[in-house]
Amino acid sequence: MRTVVVGGGPAGLMASASCAYCGGQTVLIERNEKPGKKLYITGKGRCNVTNACTPREFLEKVVTNPKFLYGALYAFTPEDTVNILESNGTKTKVERGNRVFPLSDKASDVTKAFVKYAQNAGVVFEQGNVTEIVKNGEVFRVVTNEKTYECDSVILACGGVSYPSTGSNGDGFKLAKALGHTVTAIRPALVPIHLKEDVKSLQGLSLKNVSVTVGVGKNSYTQFGEMLFTDKGVSGPVILSASSLINKINYVGTPLCIDLKPALDESTLDKRILSDFDKYKNKRFRNSLDDLLPKSLIPYIIERSGINPDKPVNSVSREERAVLAKLLKCLNFTISALGSVEQGIVTSGGVNVSEVNPKTMESKIVKGLYFAGEMLDVDALTGGFNIQIALSTGYLAGTNAGGNYD
Numbered sequence: 001m002r003t004v005v006v007g008g009g010p011a012g013l014m015a016s017a018s019c020a021y022c023g024g025q026t027v028l029i030e031r032n033e034k035p036g037k038k039l040y041i042t043g044k045g046r047c048n049v050t051n052a053c054t055p056r057e058f059l060e061k062v063v064t065n066p067k068f069l070y071g072a073l074y075a076f077t078p079e080d081t082v083n084i085l086e087s088n089g090t091k092t093k094v095e096r097g098n099r100v101f102p103l104s105d106k107a108s109d110v111t112k113a114f115v116k117y118a119q120n121a122g123v124v125f126e127q128g129n130v131t132e133i134v135k136n137g138e139v140f141r142v143v144t145n146e147k148t149y150e151c152d153s154v155i156l157a158c159g160g161v162s163y164p165s166t167g168s169n170g171d172g173f174k175l176a177k178a179l180g181h182t183v184t185a186i187r188p189a190l191v192p193i194h195l196k197e198d199v200k201s202l203q204g205l206s207l208k209n210v211s212v213t214v215g216v217g218k219n220s221y222t223q224f225g226e227m228l229f230t231d232k233g234v235s236g237p238v239i240l241s242a243s244s245l246i247n248k249i250n251y252v253g254t255p256l257c258i259d260l261k262p263a264l265d266e267s268t269l270d271k272r273i274l275s276d277f278d279k280y281k282n283k284r285f286r287n288s289l290d291d292l293l294p295k296s297l298i299p300y301i302i303e304r305s306g307i308n309p310d311k312p313v314n315s316v317s318r319e320e321r322a323v324l325a326k327l328l329k330c331l332n333f334t335i336s337a338l339g340s341v342e343q344g345i346v347t348s349g350g351v352n353v354s355e356v357n358p359k360t361m362e363s364k365i366v367k368g369l370y371f372a373g374e375m376l377d378v379d380a381l382t383g384g385f386n387i388q389i390a391l392s393t394g395y396l397a398g399t400n401a402g403g404n405y406d
Ligand SMILES: Cc1cc2nc3c(=O)[nH]c(=O)nc-3n(C[C@H](O)[C@H](O)[C@H](O)COP(=O)(O)OP(=O)(O)OC[C@H]3O[C@@H](n4cnc5c(N)ncnc54)[C@H](O)[C@@H]3O)c2cc1C
Pocket: 006, 007, 008, 009, 010, 011, 012, 029, 030, 031, 032, 035, 036, 037, 038, 039, 041, 042, 043, 044, 047, 048, 049, 050, 128, 129, 130, 131, 157, 158, 159, 160, 162, 163, 166, 167, 168, 169, 171, 172, 344, 345, 346, 372, 373, 374, 375, 383, 384, 385, 386, 387, 388, 390
């Protein structure tokens, strides 16, 4: 049994290793000089490789098609990921939110461990850009810029279209389409959000412990954590998650509200403001907010409040205080756009999962063709979930293509 795996990201590395450990002769073709180029930049160079939670908790973090991943996540769990890393020389640690990182804080150690795992299994690594795949009878022909491979099965693990400079530029979708598959609408996910309002003066300001609500009423999402302002809008963990939750709706014009004081209700916040005003009673309004807000946010809040900055603090009226408290509880903006799909941490959309067997990752259209990783129409929030999805689907595809899955 000979298998060609296209793409040397986490999905392809795990798929090829799993296939080879099942006894299948396996070639991994990657267009870059080395595999795992995207892995190097994950988790800000530290690689949040998985999340130490239960499969059930895991699936709650999957935004698109969680049910499809059920079999894969039970077949190859976050614990399996940690075991493989540790037994291939990369110790791990668990941080806030169950996020698993290499102990060394070096993403390169994660890549090294997966490459070693695949090499030990006997995977043959080849550099090449796959441009065409055809099936004649039972045999696949995989064509690269260099040569043509003949094989019994093919695993496509080409990633999505995000960060195309890493090699994942959507070519995998073309290969899948040419083999008869459909690809669902491609959308940016885990991406910065652009705002209608001008926030350039706040660019670079990072806010911790805020609560961000996107949308209104039943169709709203609230997330607590960290965010930051960019030249065109907002980004950071809370915002990236929000982008994935709204990318399938008509988000233009959707309200985005930042609660700067989520731990205080409006009346407690008013008391807090009053006590600050008392402390600074001989100052002007613009000099009375230093204990309440980051310095660079104060001029913006004052402008939005409409309160005269030069007013003596002791003459700020109760109504004006109420306006200020309201603003701190909901600094409101309007979404104008999401960042581009190339800027997204992951791609939402991909090979239609209704055309793929979730128990094996084999195509329901072409026998012997398998899919793994981000090129499938699945995506999750931040926290190590996306790499684990690549590894779990890669494992299922590899063991089944290798013909030895029980
Ligand atoms: C900046 C950034 C930070 C991230 N941080 C995290 C994180 O900390 N934790 C987390 O879980 N996820 C993170 N992600 C997401 C995660 O990196 C991806 O979900 C994951 O890499 C997907 O794995 P994959 O193997 O499916 O695809 P990829 O890693 O994209 O690999 C696909 C490979 O296929 C190759 N390829 C494509 N087409 C061809 C072709 N025609 N011929 C030959 N080779 C081809 C590409 O060169 C590429 O190497 C991050 C992503 C980015 C961009």
